[in-house]
Amino acid sequence: MTQKNENLMDKIVSLAKRRGFVFPGSEIYGGLANTWDYGPVGVELKNNIKQAWWKFFVKNREDIVGLDAAILMNSRVWETSGHVAGFNDALVDCKACKARIRADHLIEDALDVKAEGMSTEDMTKLIKENNIKCPVCAKMDFTEARKFGLMFKTFQGVTEEDSNIIYLRPETAQAMFVNFKNVLNSTHKKIPFGIAQIGKSFRNEITPGNFIFRTVEFEQMELEYFIDEKDWEKFFDYWQNEMTEWLEYIGIKKENYSIREHDQDELSHYSKKTVDFEYDFPFGTKELYGLAYRTNFDLMSHQNSSGQNMEYFDAENNRKYIPHVIEPSFGVDRTFLAAMVDAYTEEEAPTANGKTDTRVVMKFNKNIAPVKVAILPLSKKENLSKYAKEVFDMLKTEFACQYDESQSIGKRYRRQDEIGTPYCVTVDFESLEDDAVTVRDRDTMKQERVKIGELVEWLKEAF
Ligand code: ATP
Numbered sequence: 001m002t003q004k005n006e007n008l009m010d011k012i013v014s015l016a017k018r019r020g021f022v023f024p025g026s027e028i029y030g031g032l033a034n035t036w037d038y039g040p041v042g043v044e045l046k047n048n049i050k051q052a053w054w055k056f057f058v059k060n061r062e063d064i065v066g067l068d069a070a071i072l073m074n075s076r077v078w079e080t081s082g083h084v085a086g087f088n089d090a091l092v093d094c095k096a097c098k099a100r101i102r103a104d105h106l107i108e109d110a111l112d113v114k115a116e117g118m119s120t121e122d123m124t125k126l127i128k129e130n131n132i133k134c135p136v137c138a139k140m141d142f143t144e145a146r147k148f149g150l151m152f153k154t155f156q157g158v159t160e161e162d163s164n165i166i167y168l169r170p171e172t173a174q175a176m177f178v179n180f181k182n183v184l185n186s187t188h189k190k191i192p193f194g195i196a197q198i199g200k201s202f203r204n205e206i207t208p209g210n211f212i213f214r215t216v217e218f219e220q221m222e223l224e225y226f227i228d229e230k231d232w233e234k235f236f237d238y239w240q241n242e243m244t245e246w247l248e249y250i251g252i253k254k255e256n257y258s259i260r261e262h263d264q265d266e267l268s269h270y271s272k273k274t275v276d277f278e279y280d281f282p283f284g285t286k287e288l289y290g291l292a293y294r295t296n297f298d299l300m301s302h303q304n305s306s307g308q309n310m311e312y313f314d315a316e317n318n319r320k321y322i323p324h325v326i327e328p329s330f331g332v333d334r335t336f337l338a339a340m341v342d343a344y345t346e347e348e349a350p351t352a353n354g355k356t357d358t359r360v361v362m363k364f365n366k367n368i369a370p371v372k373v374a375i376l377p378l379s380k381k382e383n384l385s386k387y388a389k390e391v392f393d394m395l396k397t398e399f400a401c402q403y404d405e406s407q408s409i410g411k412r413y414r415r416q417d418e419i420g421t422p423y424c425v426t427v428d429f430e431s432l433e434d435d436a437v438t439v440r441d442r443d444t445m446k447q448e449r450v451k452i453g454e455l456v457e458w459l460k461e462a463f
Contacts, residue, residue, distance in 0.1 A: 009282040012340050013211055015360065019418050021045065021340070022212060034209045034216045041419050042336075044370035044400060046219075049250065049335050050198050052367055053221045056246055057196055064194040064223065065187055069175030071200060077174050078151065078167050080305040081298065082269060087170060088147040090120045091206060092127065097137035102207045103145040106132055114266050120145040150203045152216075168202035173327060176224040177298040180310060180323075191312055191323055192235065194225040198332070210283045212333045219332035224294075226312070226323035232293050235326045236273060240291055243277060243328050250335070251365025252342050256280050257288060270297035279338045288334050294325040339368060343420055349445070352410050362420030363443060366463050371421045372399040373459060376412050378428040380405050388427040391437065391452070395425070398456055399463075417442060423459060 016022040021042035025035030038046055058064050078084045090103040103123040104115035110132045115123060123145040126132075133140050152168040155161070169175070176183075176195040183195055198221045205214050212218075227235050240259065247257065262274040271292045279288040299322045303310040311320045340362070349359035366372070373395055377388035385405060392403045402421070404412050409426065416424050424440040426447075431437055435452045439459075450458045 008341070008344065009211070011360075012282075012344055015344075015362075015418060016042070016211075016340070019415070021419075034205055034214065036212050036215060041370045045339070045364070045368060046332060046336055048368040048370065049332055049339070050219070050221065052250055053246070053330065054196075054198065056249055057221075057223055057242075063189070063192060064196050064225075065183060065189065067176060067179060067183065067195050067197045068199065069172070069179065069197065071169050071202075072156070072166050073169060073174065073178070075166055076305060077178060077302075078170075080301045081174050082301075083151060083167075083170060086269070087151055088149050089206070090118075090123055090145040091148050092124075092142040092145050094134040094137060094139065095141040095143060096139035097134060099134060099136040100206055101135065103127065105207065106135070109135070114263055116266050118265075120147060148204070148206060150205070152202045152204050169200075170203050171201050171329075172197045172199045172220045172222045173224060173329070174298070176222070177302055177325075180226070180299060181308065184312065191314070192225060192227045192231070194223050196221070196223040198222075210281070212337050213281065213283075213286065215333060221330040221332055221335075223328050225326045225328070227326060228314075228321070229296070229324045232272075232324055232326065236291070236293055239326050239328050240275060243289060243291060243330075246330075247277070249365075250339065250368050252279075252338055256338075256342060258285070268292070270294050279334070279341075281337070281341060288338055289331065290327075290329045292327045292329070294327050296322045296324045298325065299323060339364060352408075359414065359417060361417040361442060364420040364422075366422050369420050369422055370400070371402045371416070371419055372423070372463065374402045374404055374412070374416045374421045374424045376409060376416075376424055376426050377405050378409060378426060383432060384427060384429065387431060391425060391427060391455070394452075395456065395459070399459060413440065423462065425455070 019041055020039035023037045023039050024031045025037050026032045058066050091100055092103050092106065093100050104118065107113060107115040107123060107126050111126070111130055127142055131140050151170050153165050154168065155164045156166045157164045176197060179195070183189070198219065200217060201220050202217050205216050207214070209215055225235060225239065257277055257279045260276050260278055262276070267274055272295055274290060274292040276287045277289040278285045299310040303322065310322055312323050313320050343362040343364045345361050345363050347359045347361060348356050350356050375388055375392045375395065377384045389403065392401055395401050413424060420442070422442045426438040426440065428438065436449050437452065437455065438447050439450050440447045
């Protein structure tokens, strides 16, 4: 990580706390590893990302329907999907400083090889042979690589017996497979069609998480697209393109991400082809989203295991088959982080006393900006506040607004810049005379006088 990038991450984490995007989880008790809480501005940004995704992938299409399934599912779901037996990370402990590190990450950071999917024996050998050092204390004294389960377990009922073990879901995908027939029978969709879901997933991630990049509790936006096997290549390309369009829709800059195809030995047991959308985070180029061709592995496994028929009947060709699946998978929290990194800008800007200083501005795409319009009376004088509150009441039904009258106008502009508010509407004493306000543009800082009667239309056009 370069010094510049290290600073950038520190700046983003500190801004996130200062302005109410993200707070460390359970902070007053010293925190809880890899948990974070979304604050007043953060929850708006997160909701905007989820709503934009739902609109883009569900509401605006005829071929995708939604689902909101229970987090807790019958354990047989996870036995069948392969998670109980195989969902684990290989970890090594540094004997000198006790740091616990993911073996594949240790190898990939030190050598130019892909280690995901390698056996623990091969990982241990590679680490020894290449004298890989501990990133924390720089010693070379690791335990052998060992597998650790990633699923959180709990118990249903009063007794903590093995037979009562249930898991917090580690992905949202399985609920779409388990409900495939319910959705098909209730909607009469024809293949190709998809089921989409947004919801929490849980993974017992032990290694440190780079802020909200890797957390134990996170949200996924996943979509299972059911197809006829012969069409898989066509739909894989189609969904790769849709995912690119989505990134453009929320304003993630093209130069900041790339698409990487998995090598054969990196593929999950169920996948024939997978690509990762990788974003250039300040701490390295890492997975933002995944796109996988899952074959018909999941539906077939659930059919075999549950005894329930998972076939689709193609009436046109009078043929029954188990559909294949293309799965675009998105992390809400990683989208949030990429949006923060993408938006973070420092600019030289003039101050009130004629000097210049650095202005921090979050240039979020207007689709996802947490607050769209801030209403700022120039002073707290009663008649001005009253007028400004009327402006707020007029705008609040159309746009996500914030009313702010504390501190100087300069400080308030800077605060709105730091949460990425596209437009600030300032109410001054002249407003009382001419029924007009000043609208300031976040990016250009240009100010324009707009008549109150035209303000809603003016803003609608600007968005
Ligand atoms: P990684 O290799 O980084 O652990 P993964 O390949 O295991 O990720 P998937 O199982 O493909 O991830 O999950 C789909 C998406 O869910 C990821 O692309 C990512 O956006 C998000 N995601 C997965 N694990 C986490 C986590 N621990 N914290 C936050 N988001 C996550």
